[in-house]
Amino acid sequence: MPSLGSGKYDRGYIIPIGGCKHHITDDIAEQIRSICLNANASAVILTISSNTIEHDLRSNLIDNGFSTCSEVTITSRQDASQEELVQQLADNDLIIIVGQRPLQISTIIGGTPMAKQLRKLNADGVHIAGSYGAAALLSEHMIAGGEESITPKQDGVTMAPGLGLTNRFMLDYHFQQPGRLGRLLTALSYNPFTIGIGIDEGSALFISPEEELQVHGKGSATLIDPSNLQYSSMGSAGSGDYISLFGLQMHILAPGSRFKASDHQAYDEHWA
């Protein structure tokens, strides 16, 4: 188990990956390898209710310096309660969760020993990545679906409890798809305490134990910070109504850019 930064066991990185087909770029694989301080870093790919076995992902990790990369596949709540499968996740530096749709994954692992194991391992220092639908899963409050609208609407998003690794950021994946911005804005307007991030296909966020994130890969992240929201009409809106939101802060984070939750500020190698 890696010890990070401060010397005591901090939680591991949380790594939502925005892409489809669970492909990761070499830049992302390299970065994942570099945060594993163990010389013989090992990874496990946890595939949840997905038909494809991700051999590309496995060879990509091995090519980038992981000494081993095992695979665990589950398709039911029974699988997610099997002691043997749950134990296979331990003793790794990295777990990559792979799955298509957030609700498909959360209905299988929610409340099972496997979900508890993932939370415990991350708290103990294991890095946990989620690709595609599993990227959204990593948040406490998960975006599960929504209307294809660029602007927010009452009832414009389906939310559900997620795996709960972070409460500071609400994550959405495949952000190039039509309507992703509207559903993220709707979700933020419900209770503007969390920071929303849409992740492009091909890019990944590395969220450190200090809640500082950096963008890697091919594509940007769109960060919406509602902490200084001046006005929202959500409270008085009827079902399906369009919602006014005044005073959102927006940062577009190209690869390499960073954002710190502690001071709500974006950074770049050329700035700040």
Next chain:
Amino acid sequence: MPSLGSGKYDRGYIIPIGGCKHHITDDIAEQIRSICLNANASAVILTISSNTIEHDLRSNLIDNGFSTCSEVTITSRQDASQEELVQQLADNDLIIIVGQRPLQISTIIGGTPMAKQLRKLNADGVHIAGSYGAAALLSEHMIAGGEESITPKQDGVTMAPGLGLTNRFMLDYHFQQPGRLGRLLTALSYNPFTIGIGIDEGSALFISPEEELQVHGKGSATLIDPSNLQYSSMGSAGSGDYISLFGLQMHILAPGSRFKASDHQAYDEHWA
């Protein structure tokens, strides 16, 4: 010719309409009628290089209290220079420009007596609306096309000189289409002095002579104010690179909401 507000001749309203098929809701038609202070208000529909004659639009205006609504159709630069057609635009309270693609329209009327006439009439107090592609045309700096990307990129937008009725706002239409946000952000990043607004299908902006706008119709407007932009990587980016933009202000304006360019502040009947 209507005299507005202050008693002297202010410029007329500028009314970009975001919808496709040039349909306007009764709310928009009513609002258009209400800003024409002339008891016998007259309108003209100026169709530029579009195959459809907008009979619905005409009857919609008549139904909402316009005493007359004539039609002028042009398809070439020669048409746009014909004295008779140019003169038909005068002596109306409202001109609605109808056209499909911004560049199609600007290449026909750019630099012609008709373009000069439109600018002069608006300066003298005539309200000028632009529907669909003609909504984008109304700005000084016009968004003519771009990549379908939600995040901004170097070279991600095609810009061209527009009709030039306002320099404070850069307008984009049909904002539900994929990639509209990315091209608007790219355009703003080139020179962040103007305020960007994406208009949903079915909604319209009413931009007053004092540069205060209000949203009407069915749908919202997405306003991006870059005036406090903290950092842009545009200056150092290569062709096709993703762009970082930190510190954009974003306001989602549902129908009824307003924004004043003078103080960069959004307003709503329930707030401020």
